[in-house]
Amino acid sequence: MTKLQKYIISHLSILFLSIFSALFAIASIIFLIKLATYTAIIQLTILDMTKLYIFVIPELLFFTLPITFFVAAALTIFRLSNDNEIVVLFALGIHPKFILKTLFKPALLLSTLLIFNFLIVFPHAKTLSKNFISHKKSEAKFNLSASEFGHKFGDWLLYLGEEISEETFSNVYLFNKKDEEEILIEAKKAEIINDSGVLRLKLFNGEGYSYSKEKFTQINFKTMFINDTMNSDLIEYKNAIEYWSAVKYREKRTRKFITDILLSLFPIVSLFFILSISIVHARHQKGKIYLYLFLGLFVYYGATLYLQKIFLFYTIPLVLISWLVISYTIYRKTIVERF
Numbered sequence: 001m002t003k004l005q006k007y008i009i010s011h012l013s014i015l016f017l018s019i020f021s022a023l024f025a026i027a028s029i030i031f032l033i034k035l036a037t038y039t040a041i042i043q044l045t046i047l048d049m050t051k052l053y054i055f056v057i058p059e060l061l062f063f064t065l066p067i068t069f070f071v072a073a074a075l076t077i078f079r080l081s082n083d084n085e086i087v088v089l090f091a092l093g094i095h096p097k098f099i100l101k102t103l104f105k106p107a108l109l110l111s112t113l114l115i116f117n118f119l120i121v122f123p124h125a126k127t128l129s130k131n132f133i134s135h136k137k138s139e140a141k142f143n144l145s146a147s148e149f150g151h152k153f154g155d156w157l158l159y160l161g162e163e164i165s166e167e168t169f170s171n172v173y174l175f176n177k178k179d180e181e182e183i184l185i186e187a188k189k190a191e192i193i194n195d196s197g198v199l200r201l202k203l204f205n206g207e208g209y210s211y212s213k214e215k216f217t218q219i220n221f222k223t224m225f226i227n228d229t230m231n232s233d234l235i236e237y238k239n240a241i242e243y244w245s246a247v248k249y250r251e252k253r254t255r256k257f258i259t260d261i262l263l264s265l266f267p268i269v270s271l272f273f274i275l276s277i278s279i280v281h282a283r284h285q286k287g288k289i290y291l292y293l294f295l296g297l298f299v300y301y302g303a304t305l306y307l308q309k310i311f312l313f314y315t316i317p318l319v320l321i322s323w324l325v326i327s328y329t330i331y332r333k334t335i336v337e338r339f
Contacts, residue, residue, distance in 0.1 A: 077278035
């Protein structure tokens with residue numbers, strides 16, 4: 001690598017890290033807010049939340065790295081142009097292809113990393129995350145609070161009067177409404193038991209009422225058990241090929257696969273566009289770099305998400321070829337013919 005290439009890469013690295021840290025922090029905050037919704041159902045410790053955060057890091061990297069490189073590369077060349085350094089290079093006989101080759105190496109490395117990330121790492125991390133949440137739902141102590149409405153126990157609506165101890169409550173009411181029958185159960189005391197993923201409600205000294213249009217039934221009991229087998233089915237993960245080709249989730253994962261392929265290749269196929277919008281003459285041109293960055297992201301991402309609904313897998317070559325042809329045409333008109 002020549003000194004000039006190292007000079008450009010060093011500027012790119014500094015800007016890349018600053019933009020990436022900001023985007024990654026914002027994406028992490030959004031995820032943590034989403035993660036907080038799980039605490040309304042199950043109790044999560046700081047260690048549990050840390051594990052879930054680690055599982056989602058591959059997805060966070062995937063959505064932040066392509067945008068970061070696109071913006072950082074464009075702003076790096078634009079900054080060098082404003083300082084007239086790019087113009088000096090061209091005056092010395094250096095062709096714009098030199099800058100393309102310089103940016104191509106990190107772009108290729110990043111795209112390779114992104115493809116490996118979504119093909120191999122993402123399925124594994126996603127499966128671990130779903131299995132972890134499913135496991136916590138089957139084992140965790142549910143956030144049941146006394147004197148609060150809105151609790152559910154399987155198909156039952158549950159109201160707890162007063163908390164006697166950690167898993168014992170008094171004045172308990174359960175209500176279950178079916179199509180043709182309604183059931184109401186009242187108990188003086190109830191214990192919540194978690195037995196290997198099976199939540200069991202043990203009721204003491206109560207009455208049960210069942211009523212429909214045809215009949216009304218009442219029972220008295222000293223002890224009653226109501227079981228709720230939680231959905232703790234774990235997803236079996238063998239390899240990435242089976243994950244992406246699973247028939248059960250084919251439609252959803254097909255869209256995900258198309259989107260991820262196009263976003264992975266975004267750094268490479270955008271090099272012509274990056275140079276087209278970032279190489280300017282400070283005296284004669286007013287750069288509209290931020291507007292072009294927004295339009296570039298909007299068009300590429302928008303086409304990726306919209307066209308896949310119509311063309312499915314044909315979206316990949318359609319978007320890539322169209323984007324390359326358009327960006328190369330702009331590159332020839334705005335850069336090659338001028339410099």
